[in-house]
Amino acid sequence: MKPLEGVRVLDLSHALSGPTCTNMLALLGADVVKVERPGVGDDFRHYTEHAGMAGMSVPFAGVNTGKKSITLDFKKPEAREVILKLAERSDLLVENFRPGVATKLGLDYDTLRQVNKGLVYASISGFGQTGKFRDWTAYDHIVQAMSGIMWMNGDPDGGPMKVGFPIIDTFSGYMAVIGLLAALHRRDKTGEGDFVDVAMLDSAFSLMGGAIPTYFYTGEVRGRTGNRGYRLVATSETYRTADGYIAIGANHQHQIEAMCRVLHCESLLQDERFADHKSRVRNHEELRMALSDIFREHNGEEIEPRLAAAHVPVAFVRNLGQVLNHPHFKEREIFLDAELPGADDPLKLVGPGFQLGSGRLEAGAVPTLGQHTDEILAGLGYDAGGIEALRAAGAV
């Protein structure tokens, strides 16, 4: 049995954060019904590369595996009736409309709990359902700017720098998973549903972890640390090698000694400027220059496994092609294949990010727009005539 087998999810979300949440739930075995606008569907279907067919972009497919798609026009009363029936039989609901929109559509938590008091309902938004920023429009990079992430990221000598991928869109989706699963646990004990208010901005603070209590405690705004390790010592840094960059994390004396042995620079260890932690901190810049010269003489990809074998924390700075094709993943099969309608080959994607002893999780097929409309309606008790009437009314 998959972890979330039997859990029913009603997915009213679009774009990235909501679908990331429900994609994780689907990977874990939940039964996810994705509701989309007739004709167009989730805007993300039409975003950049198309995989196999129109309305099936790769970014869309990557976060919509194993879901069932039904089209519904929220503004039609006949469609609202369908939504209420779906909400009645669902355990979890996810939406990421702008705050206030769900209420306007009559699909807010207070309305839907009337038909299902055990429903756990998550709303994902930029800044949350309360507070001064509530109605501001958010994109990932806007929240990065607002939250301090951009300010903390980048070169100490340069300006603030956005993280190079939509970190908060994705992360806030995972935060919603945590809120939903925790509230589902309580629901299973008490029968009571819950409302989970997930804000991208609040999620950003959770991801920044210790930076927040440290600021509150010291009142001090820390500068950008660039490529230095968190200990801020020269032996925990990123250096240029003959064939690219390498990151080193030699924090402890035994790691530093091992590093010098592999790099044939034991003379550094004899140098009294670098003899112990205190002197290395005092002479940080000289040590950094010395190590810069040493690493530049080596081939990074060649020394990486030798340093690792000597228990020095190390990684050659890889791009996605270099890491995803590494033999490590021959033994550790974390990538899944999702069937793509219209394409000859399945789409390869990341699994849930962890592996379970109870069995490998698989990714289901990516749905075409409205692929399961009839099947879902039939499951709700609509007969052929009822489905035809919904279609004639433009509700599906």
Added chain:
Amino acid sequence: MKPLEGVRVLDLSHALSGPTCTNMLALLGADVVKVERPGVGDDFRHYTEHAGMAGMSVPFAGVNTGKKSITLDFKKPEAREVILKLAERSDLLVENFRPGVATKLGLDYDTLRQVNKGLVYASISGFGQTGKFRDWTAYDHIVQAMSGIMWMNGDPDGGPMKVGFPIIDTFSGYMAVIGLLAALHRRDKTGEGDFVDVAMLDSAFSLMGGAIPTYFYTGEVRGRTGNRGYRLVATSETYRTADGYIAIGANHQHQIEAMCRVLHCESLLQDERFADHKSRVRNHEELRMALSDIFREHNGEEIEPRLAAAHVPVAFVRNLGQVLNHPHFKEREIFLDAELPGADDPLKLVGPGFQLGSGRLEAGAVPTLGQHTDEILAGLGYDAGGIEALRAAGAV
């Protein structure tokens, strides 16, 4: 009732990723028993700023609220007996030793499921319990280098850049929460426990989201995008203003028009080079230069709320001090106070990252080393003489 009330967690973890996981579980109401080495405890207790007393660093306190601390020396057989009793009555277990260490200590999943077949056991490691990298030492910035995160982050004209905070330490802890809660759901249905193998490297790919399927589909390694929004248009960028930087996300025509009205640069809209999306893409660099000149004339903090009111996605690039003290958080109370032994004031920290309709979650006190040793032992059935014997043997 809190979401995870009654859930018992045995926490054998240290440093950052494991404690982040169990801190979230504690915030959600679980009963977390943190096992620490006698005398020293979690190394993170002694890391940078001390809050109130020795052995109570701020980074430690931030991820160890509401836990109970018991000291146990894993190498003493008497301590092993205590651990087995704790494992027997626990629902979840979290450890982040290096792969192989738990087995050496006789505390691995296969051993502990013998005393509790319903135990859900999470192991967090750098590269996972399988694969070529299994035994390599990982720190956060090493995994950033390995995973492609560093390669994708930073200035397009510069080299790879580490994200400015330990993003993967934190995120892999949250991934473990998802794995644990999903497996707990299955356990509650079937009585069967599970093993959750969380790797920092695999987690990094989950956080990168769409980049992975996009690489697999196109085979193309994308360059760094720096501070540009993901649409790569000049109206979705970060600009310097008279008093700092501002991030703009005007992707749609109506947003661009609103931005120009607020900035009094409607003339741009008349310019045929920038009249529509296609021409703006064609003349990207000219538009970027024109907007650079315009934003430099404005005060960023002053125009931000005016742009937001006109529905332009916008944020002044704030540092932590500027955002955490913003009036938004007067209405939206996401920060919690945790009692700190030895300190006059509580430590302020981020809550779970979401708010629940069923009630505000609170942070419990941060434990001193071994504060609950006697209480926990008594709960396991040890009497005063038994506890004294454990102490005499150096087991606690």
